[in-house]
Amino acid sequence: MKNLTDPKQLLVSAIESGTVIDHIPASTLFKVIKILGLDRIRNQITFGTNLDSKTDGKKAIIKIAGKFFEDDDINRIALVAPNAKLNIIRDYQVIEKRVVAVPDTITAIAKCMNPKCITNFEKVTTRFRVVSKKPVALKCHYCEKITDQERMEII
Amino acid sequence: MKTRSLVSIDDLTTGEIMKILKLAAEFEKDPVQEILHGKVVATLFFEPSTRTRLSFESAVSKLGGKIIGFTDSSTSSVSKGETLNDTIRTVNNYVDMIIMRHPIEGSARYASEISTVPVINAGDGANQHPTQTLLDLYSILKTQGSLDNLNICMVGDLKYGRTVHSLLMAMSRWHTSFNFVAPDELKMPDEYKLYLDNLGLKYNETADLQDVINQADIIYMTRVQKERFSDPIEYEKVKNAYVLHDHMLSGTNPGMKILHPLPRVNEINPDVDSNTKAYYFEQALNGVYTRQAIICTLLGLK
Numbered sequence: 001m002k003n004l005t006d007p008k009q010l011l012v013s014a015i016e017s018g019t020v021i022d023h024i025p026a027s028t029l030f031k032v033i034k035i036l037g038l039d040r041i042r043n044q045i046t047f048g049t050n051l052d053s054k055t056d057g058k059k060a061i062i063k064i065a066g067k068f069f070e071d072d073d074i075n076r077i078a079l080v081a082p083n084a085k086l087n088i089i090r091d092y093q094v095i096e097k098r099v100v101a102v103p104d105t106i107t108a109i110a111k112c113m114n115p116k117c118i119t120n121f122e123k124v125t126t127r128f129r130v131v132s133k134k135p136v137a138l139k140c141h142y143c144e145k146i147t148d149q150e151r152m153e154i155i
Numbered sequence: 156m157k158t159r160s161l162v163s164i165d166d167l168t169t170g171e172i173m174k175i176l177k178l179a180a181e182f183e184k185d186p187v188q189e190i191l192h193g194k195v196v197a198t199l200f201f202e203p204s205t206r207t208r209l210s211f212e213s214a215v216s217k218l219g220g221k222i223i224g225f226t227d228s229s230t231s232s233v234s235k236g237e238t239l240n241d242t243i244r245t246v247n248n249y250v251d252m253i254i255m256r257h258p259i260e261g262s263a264r265y266a267s268e269i270s271t272v273p274v275i276n277a278g279d280g281a282n283q284h285p286t287q288t289l290l291d292l293y294s295i296l297k298t299q300g301s302l303d304n305l306n307i308c309m310v311g312d313l314k315y316g317r318t319v320h321s322l323l324m325a326m327s328r329w330h331t332s333f334n335f336v337a338p339d340e341l342k343m344p345d346e347y348k349l350y351l352d353n354l355g356l357k358y359n360e361t362a363d364l365q366d367v368i369n370q371a372d373i374i375y376m377t378r379v380q381k382e383r384f385s386d387p388i389e390y391e392k393v394k395n396a397y398v399l400h401d402h403m404l405s406g407t408n409p410g411m412k413i414l415h416p417l418p419r420v421n422e423i424n425p426d427v428d429s430n431t432k433a434y435y436f437e438q439a440l441n442g443v444y445t446r447q448a449i450i451c452t453l454l455g456l457k
Contacts, residue, residue, distance in 0.1 A: 116280050118261035122238050142261025143282055144163065146346075 013046060018065040020087040021077075026050050028080040029060035031154050035076050035109055036069075043067045055083075071101075076109055078102040079136060080154055102133040110138055113151040117143035126155065160267035160274040161453055164285040164325050171452075172292065172325070178448035178457055179293050179441070182217075186444065190456050191220030197250040198224035199242070200277075201233060201257040206417060207277050207287075210439070211254050214446035223249065243269045252454060273453040281317050287416060288321040290445040294438045295326075295373055298412045302329040306370050310336045311377035311397050311422060313343040318416045319377060323347055333358040334367040338393040340384055364397065369406045374399070376415040376422055376435075401426040414438050 024032050026049045033039055033047075044065040053059035068088065077084060078100045088096040106128040112119045119126045119142055128138035128147065135149040161167070167175070182188075196215045200208050203226060212222050225231040233242060239262055246253060247270045255263060256277040263276035263283070278284040296302055307326060309319045313335055323333065323343075327350065335343045335358060342360065351358050361367055368374065379397050384390040398421060399413065412434040415423060419435065427433050451457035 112261075114260060116258075116260045118239070118259050118265045121259055122240060122265070124261075124265055140261065142264045143280075145260070145282075 013063075014092060015044075015046075015063050015065045015089055016092055017090045018043070018063065018067050019069060020089060021062045021064075021081075022059070022085045022087065023053065023055070023083050024060040024062065024077075024081045025083075026058035026060045028154075029062070031080045032060075032062065032077050032084075035080065035154070036073070038062070038064065041067070071098075072103070074098070075101055075103040076106075079106065079109060079152065082136075102130055102136060104130050106130060106138055109154060110147060111153040111155050112140045112143060112145065113147040113153070114140065114143050114145040117145065119143075159453060160263075160270070160276075161285050161449060162263045162267050162274065162276045162279075163283045164288045164321050166285070169328050172289070172328075175289060175445070175448045175452055176293050176296055178452060179289075179444040180297070182444040182447040183441075186217050186447065188217070189219035190451055191215060191218040191251075191454075194220045194251040194454070195249065196220050196222055196252045196254060196450070197246050198222055198226075198277075199246065199253060199255040199257075200224065200226050201228040201255065201262075203227050204256050204278060206439075207256065207284075210442045211275075211277065211286075211446055213443050214450060217443070218447055218450065220251075220450075224254075239266060240269055243274075247271045252450065275449065275453065278317075281315065284317055284321065286442070286446055286449055287318050288325050289449060290438065290442040291318070291322050291375075291414060291416075292325060293445045294412070294414060294434065294441045297441065298434060299372055299410065302326070302331075304330050304332075305372040306332050306334065307373045307375060308334040308336060308364075308367055308371035309343075309375045309377070310364055310399070311379045312341045312383060313337040313377070314341040315383060316377045319343075319375060320347060322375065324350070327351060327354055327356055331356065334370065335360045336362070336364045336367065336397070338362060338379070338389070338396070340389060341379065362393075362396070364399070365403065368403060369408070371411055372408060374407075374411065374413045376413060376419075378418075378420055378422055398422055398424060399427055400424045401430055404430055404432055407432065 029049045038045055047062040049060035050058045084100045086098040087094045108125045112126055118124055127141035131137050131139045138147045198208055215222050243266045252273050253270055254275045254277050258280050260280035260282040263279040267274040276283055313319055381390050411432050413432055415435040
């Protein structure tokens with residue numbers, strides 16, 4: 001635990017092993033928590049938000065002790081935190097860095113923008129095919145309409 | 156083909172489409188066959204569509220099947236607040252196939268995922284109506300001898316018209332060139348033009364039918380509905396520009412045929428009906444043969 005005097009380091013304490021998710025937009029921190037189900041697990045979690053970032057304005061960071069994510073799981077946050085970076089920690093050392101990628105299909109995260117879509121009438125799990133990754137555009141598996149980034153709502 | 160549902164025309168490969176059209180031709184030669192003897196088919200019409208329902212019921216009847224169902228959700232348990240999920244889970248216990256029309260988009264896809272029996276989408280809101288597209292393809296194939304390299308002239312409401320969008324997507328598999336004839340307010344949406352651009356297919360847009368009518372192998376007429384216009388004066392200005400009269404057909408290709416998904420209101424003058432190029436009523440008859448072919452294919456009976 002070096003640099004204890006660095007005020008930035010004191011805000012969120014280091015973890016011995018686990019995952020640090022950095023460069024989350026402050027505005028979508030709680031969506032990331034929800035998408036990853038962090039509100040339902042028993043691991044130790046610390047997070048900081050509204051931190052100054054040179055590149056992102058206000059950013060958030062989450063540290064989850066003893067938790068490692070599969071690519072498919074972590075890519076689910078790409079819709080709300082496209083620039084998120086993962087640091088995989090073992091023995092206080094970063095052993096691997098990863099970025100998130102928009103997956104080819106999106107399940108149970110986004111809401112279809114079409115008010116006449118069945119997913120907005122009955123309890124149907126939303127499913128989309130990603131037809132464009134930058135900017136993100138999603139084609140609904142049910143009504144076949146496109147939901148673009150501007151109209152995207154996270155459930 | 157194994158037993159499965161038909162929700163969207165894109166669910167079918169080109170080979171599967173051709174197989175269905177070939178089977179439709181067999182049913183045209185010999186329409187009454189007891190293939191569905193002992194089978195029960197549900198027609199669940201959550202919104203009324205008399206023409207489509209009668210066509211399906213005629214197809215099932217000619218195949219010797221029995222039909223149960225409702226013609227309007229106000230007379231069914233749906234009016235008591237039953238979910239689509241519950242309706243499908245209940246009805247699929249009673250029948251071998253479900254044919255459904257529903258005003259909510261994506262409802263047929265959802266039903267097909269719940270149902271234990273094949274589902275045919277007979278229209279889900281503004282989304283898909285694949286049996287209409289297949290009967291259009293059958294009519295085009297039958298009258299032109301081939302689907303390859305045709306010129307199709309689409310006229311009227313190209314913005315909201317579900318049938319023209321599906322037909323465009325389907326015909327783009329056969330190097331079709333298109334003429335789009337529509338008033339400014341009802342032009343073909345950009346996403347479909349982009350789709351053709353990506354495939355390198357040719358299309359041309361005009362507001363004047365007379366400009367392009369002589370190029371057509373198929374004229375596909377649709378209804379220009381007054382309620383689509385934000386300004387009623389605009390409607391009054393254009394309404395007569397998209398009406399087909401017999402005298403307009405004198406210079407057209409000899410083998411050209413006029414299609415219309417029906418019902419027609421005033422966009423085809425009755426003086427066209429006696430012209431040999433008028434094909435819309437035969438097209439409706441082709442719908443029965445095509446639906447016979449679709450039902451048998453999905454049930455794995457042919």
